[in-house]
Amino acid sequence: MKDMRDFIATCEESGILHRIKAEVDWDLELSHIAKLNEEKSGPALLFENVKGYDTPVITSVCTTAERLAVIMGMPKESTLVQIMERWVEVGDNLLPPVEVDKSAAPCKQNILTGDDVDLYKFPVPKWYPLDGGRFFGTAHFIISKDPDTGWVNLGTYRSQLLGKDKLGTQFIKGKHADIMLKKYQALGKPMPVASIVGCDPLLFILGAARLSAFTSEYDVAGAIRGQAVEVVAGETVDLPIPAHAEIVVEGEVDAEKFMEEGPFGEYTGYYSGVGTDPRNFIDVKCITHRDNPILWGTTVGRAVTDTHMTMALSYGATLWQQLKAMKIPGIQSVYCPPEGSGRFLAIISMKQMYPGHADQVLTAAISTEMGAYGLKTVIVVDEDIDPWDIPRVMYALSFRFQPNRSQVIKRGRSTPLDPSLPIDARDITGRLLLDATIPYDWKEKPIPIALDPDVVKKVESRWSELGFE
Known part of the structure; x- marks a missing residue:
């Protein structure tokens, strides 16, 4: 699987994706349809007719273990724990990304710079009534690079639509992007970044994971996939961009500049604040996108949505892997x-x-x-x-x-x-x-009650005779 379109095709073949052709409003209606569908463990949803836009929106990508298994290239009936085990088994076999020719990269089919940069051309949803606005980045990840070591990080940080060329950020203290941003601040330079929407879903899952510092999510994706992620150079940033991304937003973050951002209904089921807060933002310099791009979003909100399933997989597998290490x-x-x-x-x-x-x-x-x-x-x-x-x-x-x-x-x-x-x-x-646990050092441990295995066999052989199905 290289991109979101591979995922859509695979799910459609398996009957676990539903296309919504009726017109749906990006303002709350889309999110409420998605959330109610997720609470019923419904299929992935592809909204093909968003009011005022030609661009479709996909949601509910990771809501079930079945779809996580599809993303991981495993049998659909795999359990969440089996998926985690697979991650732990192969996740250490790091495989760096490989750069491919820009001319063949789908993400470069349309390149917008200068006055053509306009984030409002995409059907960015407003998710919940008390949200501070529309949030472009819910199922995306932001690429940044350490200025000292060249370590490339993929991190999922919410991004509010603050203007045609402005995206809010929430680089929480101690997160890898925050650590990198402080280094750029010390250098007196803005940090180049790229927001990626709609690509191989595994990259988004890894962007939400808690990998160790100096480990690139690209390398782990290569390990899990068994093949290197294909990347291309950015147009205005020196960053590796997934060649098969649907939408790429390139820009820079200045640690000294702020805009009011939030609030946002988080995955805890609550708002993280009571109003807006001054936060750093992405000053957008360039947008590239595929022909007929697909916007990917997640409802976040109260458990269980695809956000929670994604985090259960990525956090659980990462914890298991780090304990193993x-x-x-x-x-x-x-x-x-x-x-x-x-x-x-x-x-x-x-x-x-x-x-x-x-x-x-x-x-x-x-x-x-x-x-x-x-x-x-x-x-x-x-x-x-x-x-x-x-x-x-x-x-x-x-x-x-x-x-x-x-x-x-x-x-x-x-x-x-x-x-x-x-x-x-x-x-x-x-x-x-x-x-x-029952303490290891106890000399006398509780004696468990157990069935007699011979009697169990005898009873099982008479099961139908006893009137059971």
Whole structure:
């Protein structure tokens, strides 16, 4: 799969994409159709007739494990955890992108500069009633480059439409784009960036992931795909651009310049503030796009939408991968539920091998790149509990967890999007580490109740005789 059009064709063949031909208003109506569809676990939606525009809009791309499997090139019936396992298996085999000829790159079919730059030519939705305006970047990613090392980062940061050549940004403290922007600020230069809308959906998923610093999402995409991502040079920025992108917005961010931005209905189900805030913005210099481009957006909002499924996959797989890189033995599987946006709660299944092993895994989880930012609750369970089997996790919390063995860590890096903290005090969070295992060091462990296997076979052989189907 190279682009969004490959995804659309594959989903249409499988009957998991629906084309909406009736006219739909970009102002709230489109988003509400998408959100109600997502709450019913409906198909991906391609809005072909957006009021006042010729450009279609696609939503609900990642809402189900079935469509995530399509994106990952796996069988449709794959579970979310199987998809994560695949990521963990191949994600370390980094494969850098390859530059291709500009003349053959679909993203260069139309090049707009100067007075022709106009973001209002695209059907950018207004998603929720209290949003501060229309948000161009919800299912996009922003490319930036470290001025010292050349490390290329793909990061998903919301982008509000603030003018025909202005896009808002929200580079949260400590995020990779924020770290890079501060370096450009020290140099007295604006930071070149590019916003990418509609390409290989895997790149968006990776843009939302918490990869380690100095690792490019392009390289991980190559590892997962088994082939290098095709890129081309930007028109006005020295950045690698996905050759098959639908829409590319090139520009620069000046750390010293601000515009009022927000509010926006976030994936926590709440607004991250009560009004607008002065934020940095992208001063747009050039737009390139394919013929008949497709705008991709996500409803974000209350779980579970494609945002939450994307984060459950990318955050869960990344946490699992980073724990694996620590070479801690005994870790069986990791699950970050989409209901927790994939980032606030992690459940880890492990085979205990020595005293203190569970404590090691708990503290390791919040020491990873992924876990150090915003992860609030970590639960470890024994190897007989699948972490995605929430009823069994509840069983472990009820019958194996003892509060005296839990740990409370009162300081950790938070996110300004966490609604459990006051709006003006979201830099620091607390962390709760729950050991829901039977302690390794107990001499006498609880004796589990088990069925007799011979009697089970006997009963199963008589199942129909007993009147069961």
